[in-house]
Amino acid sequence: MNDSTNKLKLPEWLDTIAVFDTETTGLNLKEDRIVTAALHRMNANGDVLPGGFDWVLNPGIPIPEIASKVHGFYDKHVAAAKPASEGVPEIVSAIQACFDEGIPVLAYNAAYDFTILHYEALRNNVTPLTFGSLIDPLVIDKTIDKYRKGKRNLGAAAERYQVELVSAHTAKDDAVAAGHVGLAMLRFFLAQDKPVVPFPSSAQELHDLQAKWADEIEASYAKWRQQDMPDYKPAFGWPVKD
Numbered sequence: 510m511n512d513s514t515n516k517l518k519l520p521e522w523l524d525t526i527a528v529f530d531t532e533t534t535g536l537n538l539k540e541d542r543i544v545t546a547a548l549h550r551m552n553a554n555g556d557v558l559p560g561g562f563d564w565v566l567n568p569g570i571p572i573p574e575i576a577s578k579v580h581g582f583y584d585k586h587v588a589a590a591k592p593a594s595e596g597v598p599e600i601v602s603a604i605q606a607c608f609d610e611g612i613p614v615l616a617y618n619a620a621y622d623f624t625i626l627h628y629e630a631l632r633n634n635v636t637p638l639t640f641g642s643l644i645d646p647l648v649i650d651k652t653i654d655k656y657r658k659g660k661r662n663l664g665a666a667a668e669r670y671q672v673e674l675v676s677a678h679t680a681k682d683d684a685v686a687a688g689h690v691g692l693a694m695l696r697f698f699l700a701q702d703k704p705v706v707p708f709p710s711s712a713q714e715l716h717d718l719q720a721k722w723a724d725e726i727e728a729s730y731a732k733w734r735q736q737d738m739p740d741y742k743p744a745f746g747w748p749v750k751d
Contacts, residue, residue, distance in 0.1 A: 517696045519553050522712045526551055526644065527607040528688035529616045530680045531625060532580035534572050538624040538750055542568030542593060544582050547680035548603050550612065551688045562603050563681055566596040580678045597633045600626065608641030613712040617663045617687035619645035620723065623748040642712035643748050645719050646691040652722045653698050653705055666690045670697065723747035 529548050535541040549561030565582070567590040577583045604626075607614050616622045623638070630637045650666055659665055667674040667686055670693035674686045699708050709715040724745050731743035744750050 517700055519692070519695060519699065520710075523553050523613070523692070523695065525553075525558070525612055526688060526691075527604070527612050527614045528684040528691075529604065529614055529622060530684035530687060531622045532576075532582065532678060532680050532683075533625055534568050534570060534576050538621065539628045541625060542566075542570055543597070543600070543625060543629055544568055544572060544576075544580065544587060545680040546596075546600050547684045548600070548607075548614075549681065549684060549688075550607075551685070551692075553692065555689045555692055557685060561681075562599070564596050564600060565590045567592050569593050580680075593629065594633050597626075597629045598635045601630055601635050601638060605638055608639065611641065611712075613642040613644050613715075615644040615646070615688055615691045617645070617666070617683070617690065618647045619643050619748045620746065620750055624746075624750045627749045637749075640716075640748065642716040643719065644691055644695075644712075644715065645723070645748070646687060646694050648719045648723050648726065648747065649691075649694055649698065651726050653694075653701075655705065663687060663690065666694070670694055720747050 527548055527550050530546065531543050532545045533541050533543055543566055545566070546564045547562065550558040552558060565587060567587045569592065572582060572584055572587070604614060623643070627637050646666060647661060650661060657669075663683060663686060664674055667690055670690050672686055672689040672693060675682050698704060706718070709718055724747065727743045727745055731741055734741040
């Protein structure tokens with residue numbers, strides 16, 4: 510990344526975005542629960558705007574030690590926290606407000622956070638999100654820089670796009686870092702003379718493209734896995750997995 514790319518002006522539809530992240534009890538998208546979550550708005554320069562949200566929830570089930578070691582929240586830390594029955598509606602409402610205002614919501618590996626949230630909503634008798642525009646830097650990265658070697662997690666993307674990741678696996682810090690990575694990645698995408706795919710003209714076009722790209726990525730991954738595991742089934746669906 511060079512200075513001219515870093516200063517490149519993004520389209521007006523990226524003037525304000527919201528950044529979202531969760532930390533959870535595990536990786537089972539339908540059964541695991543949210544422990545912490547963060548939603549903050551950010552301008553195109555990467556400045557975090559006032560009025561964000563940070564949640565700590567009692568998930569209603571024991572937090573496995575392996576998950577606690579990742580995000581630092583043990584059962585004792587959430588015993589007196591807001592129950593999921595109160596926190597999940599707040600999270601859904603805050604995100605829905607962004608969509609209703611036309612503000613794109615960015616989440617790194619969005620299908621993880623939003624599938625977890627979808628089933629949390631159903632579990633707590635909350636109407637799931639009506640999606641507006643999402644930005645998923647992981648899907649974009651795997652599409653515009655398809656053949657780059659190495660990991661594709663948030664830490665690797667932060668290094669690639671020269672973004673500081675202060676405290677990995679803290680919901681707010683991960684959300685903000687993902688926002689900075691996403692904005693840097695979109696500037697890189699916009700600056701390409703011959704991009705692999707054309708830069709979208711609107712947040713909705715980007716959203717629709719990512720749904721297509723995500724399924725292509727999943728199909729490619731499934732084909733690779735099926736070389737050793739013929740019965741492996743792809744998990745399609747973005748931003749909510751089937």
